Amino acid sequence: MSTSEPTTRRSLLGKIWVGLGGLALLEGIWIVTDFLKPRKRQGTDEAAETLIVAGPIENFDPGSVTAFQQGKFYLARLEDGGFLALYRECTHLGCTVPWIGAEERFVCPCHASVFDIKGRVLSPPAPRPLDLFAVRIENGIVKVDTSKTLKRNTFSDNQVARS
Amino acid sequence: MARDTDSDTQANIGRRIVGSIFPRSPIPRTDADRRRTILEFLVLHMRPVRVRRSTVRYTHTFGLGGMSLVLIALLMASGILLMLAYDPSPEHAYRSILSLQDGMLFGATVRAVHHWSANILVAVVLFHLLRVFFTGAYHGPRRFNWVIGLGLLVGILASNFTGYLLPWDQLSYWAVTICTGMLGYVPGIGEWLQAFARGGAEIGRGTLVLFYSFHTTVVPVILIVLMAFHFWRVRKARGVVSPHPQDSQENDDSEMVLTLPNLLVRELAVGLTVVAVVMLLAALFEAPLGAPANPGMSPNPAKAPWYFMGFQELQIHLEPLIAVVILPVLGALGLILLPYLHFDHELSGPWFLSKTGRTTGALAAMVALVVTPLLILIDEFWLQQTGGAGWPAIGVIAAGITAFAVCLSKKFKPEKAEFVQALFILFLVGFAILTITGVWFRGPGMALAWPWIGAPA
Numbered sequence: 001m002s003t004s005e006p007t008t009r010r011s012l013l014g015k016i017w018v019g020l021g022g023l024a025l026l027e028g029i030w031i032v033t034d035f036l037k038p039r040k041r042q043g044t045d046e047a048a049e050t051l052i053v054a055g056p057i058e059n060f061d062p063g064s065v066t067a068f069q070q071g072k073f074y075l076a077r078l079e080d081g082g083f084l085a086l087y088r089e090c091t092h093l094g095c096t097v098p099w100i101g102a103e104e105r106f107v108c109p110c111h112a113s114v115f116d117i118k119g120r121v122l123s124p125p126a127p128r129p130l131d132l133f134a135v136r137i138e139n140g141i142v143k144v145d146t147s148k149t150l151k152r153n154t155f156s157d158n159q160v161a162r163s
Numbered sequence: 164m165a166r167d168t169d170s171d172t173q174a175n176i177g178r179r180i181v182g183s184i185f186p187r188s189p190i191p192r193t194d195a196d197r198r199r200t201i202l203e204f205l206v207l208h209m210r211p212v213r214v215r216r217s218t219v220r221y222t223h224t225f226g227l228g229g230m231s232l233v234l235i236a237l238l239m240a241s242g243i244l245l246m247l248a249y250d251p252s253p254e255h256a257y258r259s260i261l262s263l264q265d266g267m268l269f270g271a272t273v274r275a276v277h278h279w280s281a282n283i284l285v286a287v288v289l290f291h292l293l294r295v296f297f298t299g300a301y302h303g304p305r306r307f308n309w310v311i312g313l314g315l316l317v318g319i320l321a322s323n324f325t326g327y328l329l330p331w332d333q334l335s336y337w338a339v340t341i342c343t344g345m346l347g348y349v350p351g352i353g354e355w356l357q358a359f360a361r362g363g364a365e366i367g368r369g370t371l372v373l374f375y376s377f378h379t380t381v382v383p384v385i386l387i388v389l390m391a392f393h394f395w396r397v398r399k400a401r402g403v404v405s406p407h408p409q410d411s412q413e414n415d416d417s418e419m420v421l422t423l424p425n426l427l428v429r430e431l432a433v434g435l436t437v438v439a440v441v442m443l444l445a446a447l448f449e450a451p452l453g454a455p456a457n458p459g460m461s462p463n464p465a466k467a468p469w470y471f472m473g474f475q476e477l478q479i480h481l482e483p484l485i486a487v488v489i490l491p492v493l494g495a496l497g498l499i500l501l502p503y504l505h506f507d508h509e510l511s512g513p514w515f516l517s518k519t520g521r522t523t524g525a526l527a528a529m530v531a532l533v534v535t536p537l538l539i540l541i542d543e544f545w546l547q548q549t550g551g552a553g554w555p556a557i558g559v560i561a562a563g564i565t566a567f568a569v570c571l572s573k574k575f576k577p578e579k580a581e582f583v584q585a586l587f588i589l590f591l592v593g594f595a596i597l598t599i600t601g602v603w604f605r606g607p608g609m610a611l612a613w614p615w616i617g618a619p620a
Contacts, residue, residue, distance in 0.1 A: 038361065038363045069459055088459075092483070093340065094343075094344040095344075096459060110465040111475070127482075
């Protein structure tokens with residue numbers, strides 16, 4: 001970078017001012033971004049109880065779907081007796097998908113995506129099966145860990161919890 | 164001891180105060196007076212002293228820019244009143260709206276004025292954009308003002324959208340869920356962007372605080388600054404574009420008339436009409452309020468606000484990445500770069516530019532009017548049964564648009580401005596039909612339905 005004018009005290013001071021101004025601007029942007037950053041979930045009761053005890057295995061008939069309001073999921077018991085905890089938000093845009101018992105499928109009211117009892121997409125636009133929560137079966141009691149959703153691209157048998 | 168002049172004016176202190184605020188009589192009697200009135204009042208001097216007679220004709224602009232300003236003034240006045248009654252927290256928001264409507268003097272009417280002004284404003288600024296586009300008023304000194312106008316459009320949409328959440332009812336909760344859900348499809352940063360817009364992982368207190376502060380402070384301040392800039396650039400471009408074709412504009416300058424009264428009385432008439440229409444609507448129809456927000460149950464069907472409904476309809480048919488990211492980004496880029504394209508002849512003036520412009524435009528509108536509903540039906544009743552439309556469908560549509568463009572330029576040999584206009588109309592009518600389909604022809608489960616047949620019980 002060849003400058004036609006030599007660096008004088010005045011031009012150096014000018015550059016320092018510009019630099020300081022830029023620094024102040026960055027600082028401002030930093031503060032604003034930090035203020036706008038998504039908040040961490042506050043320590044409410046909801047956050048504390050992420051492990052939900054659904055109940056004993058016998059309570060759930062094979063082929064049934066039970067809604068859990070508190071954990072925002074459906075506990076599905078497959079025909080072969082295995083369990084899946086399906087997060088109730090549609091993978092398309094996040095609407096709550098209701099279980100239509102008569103048709104044995106989930107139908108999203110927002111964009112008409114359809115999922116089967118395993119959460120597999122029967123009709124788009126949903127891009128992937130319903131997200132899962134981890135299910136544990138201890139001493140015949142079904143427990144669901146709702147601390148984080150497990151995203152999946154296909155259904156596979158190892159997602160199913162069995163006693 | 165005081166000098167004579169001083170003692171004379173001391174007697175009229177009231178007149179001295181008024182005189183210091185208003186340097187001259189607000190009702191001028193002579194042309195010279197009128198000229199000075201324009202120059203010496205802050206608000207009026209945003210206007211030039213003289214304007215071309217041809218530009219004040221009502222059907223040239225329909226006063227759409229002025230209407231927007233009046234609506235924004237109404238929104239600010241009613242918005243400040245609403246702020247006094249509203250409580251921005253998920254627990255109290257809905258109830259504060261109820262007590263506003265039931266307990267406060269004209270509470271429901273103030274809210275209805277805000278609601279109707281906001282919705283009409285979106286429509287009016289869209290028509291304003293179309294007016295500027297179809298009279299070719301985006302060349303030369305108006306280039307950057309087109310971009311500022313787009314900024315104002317974004318601000319007004321942001322304002323409407325952030326306000327949509329505040330009542331915290333089923334309508335607002337799920338519309339915002341859907342719209343922020345769309346952000347999740349931006350590649351790479353989607354999840355972060357969505358959490359950012361929601362002020363947290365899910366819609367809740369963080370979202371409401373964020374939307375409230377944007378709706379009541381951030382966006383209005385940006386709008387005011389941009390509006391001042393926008394008006395000043397119109398002034399610098401010597402008023403709105405002349406309605407005459409470019410080649411006959413030289414002798415147009417001879418027809419200059421005084422802004423006061425020629426332009427101002429027309430603006431006043433438009434402004435008062437807008438106020439009257441909003442008041443009438445607000446008196447007759449209340450602003451909608453659904454059941455309180457229930458995160459556990461999406462209403463069926465759940466729809467975005469009408470101005471985003473075109474995107475939601477597009478989403479039903481195309482992959483989210485195409486509908487939410489690629490097409491909107493291409494559309495936005497096209498609009499921003501429009502005034503910076505190279506035009507051999509910068510056509511402007513008459514509506515739809517020229518005779519060729521009108522013919523090609525009408526043809527494009529007709530094609531879109533026929534093809535868009537056909538595509539919707541083909542997708543709904545055929546493609547979606549076999550797995551949905553994917554990239555091949557996009558390819559077919561792109562090929563169809565290219566074929567249309569080639570035929571158009573072969574048959575009519577249009578100027579570039581006319582060609583761009585025809586394509587713009589093609590997309591515009593297509594998007595309008597998507598919006599209309601989404602708003603009126605989608606029933607439960609977002610299945611196609613006739614608007615006049617109610618949902619089955």
